[in-house]
Amino acid sequence: MSDKKRIEELREQIRKHNHLYYQKAEPEISDQEYDQLFKELEALEDKHPDWVTPDSPTQRVGGEPLEGFETVRHEVPMLSISNTYSKEELEDFETRLGRALDSEGPFEYVVEPKIDGVAVTAVYEDGYFTLGATRGNGVEGDNITANMKTIRNLPLSLPLKDLGLKKLEVRGEVYMTTEDFTQLNKKREEAGEEVYANPRNTTAGSLKLLDPKQVGERPLRLAIHSFGSMTLAEGVDRRPWSKHSELYEKMSDLKMPIVPEWTIKTGVDQILPLIDEWAEKRFDLPFETDGLVVKLNDFRLRENAGTTSRSPRWVIAYKFPAEQAETTLEKIEIQVGRTGAMTPRAHLSPVKLAGTTVSRATLHNADEIERKDLREGDRVMVEKGGEIIPKVLASLPDKRDGSQRPFKFPTKCPSCGGPITRPEGEVVHRCENIDCPAQLRRRIEHFASRRAMDIEGLGTKLVEALLEEGLVKGIPDLYRLEKEAVAGLERMGEKSAENLLNGLEKSKQNPAHRLLHGIGIRHVGEHVAEVLCSSVQDLRDLEKKTAEELEEIEEVGPVVAQAIQDFFAAEHNREVFEQLAELGLNFDCKTAASGAEQVDQVFEGLQFVLTGTLPNLTRDEAKALIQERGGRVTGSVSKKTNYVLVGADPGSKADKAEKLGVPMISEEDLNTALKKGF
């Protein structure tokens, strides 16, 4: 078979299996078999890069990390919907509709679960998915196209022509199934990482990650529930649907994922029994739902009903009441998360709640325990609303027998005995010990990561093995590793051990700001590390600075200053600094340790924005070239931007540059300007 044919066949198969897995929950092949198909397609597309189409399954993942999200204006605002908690109010809704439409009704509605997810919009133009955005404030949202492409059940193309359309914007919810969320948390728990609180927030957080590759690892799904703007194809004068149910039918035929379990009901009288039915049934849905959405089916009637400033008059959400139960708070346990954050967790006597047996609940923080006066041994009310993890609502003080004592938050970390701090104005207690075992794995992973110390060969599995075997108890131990010991680890050998030691040795020469970023002081990210580093001779000078002195540094505010002070207040952290210096890591902030010659600051004061794929340089390389010469690289184009560096397939940043009249330059222009400036 020709490569071309095989590529098409593979794409078709992968799409089919995505559909079977995500829409039908009836996978026909194993994950490995799926991966194999995917790899084969990747290999063939590598061989024939010209044949890659925007809707090939390989185009979901990939792409460079973003600097930030651009703002997009919604062509049709994304409104919210009004809520009701009672059946009477639902009847009032129909009465109001009757008045607005000057008709007795009853009206035909589509009724469906309200998904507790994150609202997004997806634009298809000339057949392809071209733009994905968050709801934002309803008028403007964030451009999250690259992230949305990773959502496996989002079709990357849609045969709009067949519908008589040129452009269509569909809207829906991105969510995680309860099962996927539980699995994700299980993995995190096993890895000693903090678990996520609920699928909704985790979904929202995932969509806001700047690295699409990471987003691709989150089990996100999409369900469509409405549409936004629409442009008819030339010569077409009718919309492809006149009712919501027709929209759903047509979209389903095209394998667009629709909110499941939608039904048509006539009149609120028919909806009331459905509400009772769903009171229990909702716990059987694969995702979290907190209510039912009732929407007028006929689009012409919708138009007549109109819209208030906040929400349309033709739709309402009936919210289920949160379920509550009484039980005993047996114990309050303090968990230390991967960032050192302490989260109190309630151990409860098992109790049936919202379809599951509950024995744990989150207590969020010390303030909450105090405010609710929760004591070990108390009888308490627990509630489970839209969250997987239930919350403790209140204690029942009348039921105390005198044995319950007010809760005292520990003063030492339960994992390492290190000091606990609670920065002013923050609610969270934290362990400040840089080598605290509860945090160490994540700290080392961050330390070794590409944007920090970039230690080749030091991946997740190896970090795990080093910690498990006790070879590493703190960051300095990395630089004390011996080849034989590393080579003796499972799946390691002479060669890989040597690679690791070489990688570590090389990292000693990294610029000091990368070390500072790698150390992982709270609020000290890549950029702040650079700023801090440029204000001192030696990294250890930061130790001696007072909060006031730190705040004098441009771009450093009280939060960063406080975080640095807290960090150095822990004696162990100062020792770690000393040890790293003794081990030969670069603390000198004034020399470019990579041995690179000092270059003229020809871009001093200039702001750049990058977009598209450059012919030779990666984004990071281009950024480094600019920054080494004193320029700044920002995420979005504004009037302050001096140059937009444009590569192939530029995003809307190029359009914006054009609109604002910001000069656009190519990689070649940049190269020419490196020595003498523009």
Ligand code: IVH
């Ligand atoms: S219909 C005019 N249907 O809930 C908006 N929305 O609280 C029409 N939502 O912003 C939206 N499930 O993002 C609709 N089955 C569903 C929904 C749903 C969740 C979200 C939606 C909306 C929010 C309002």
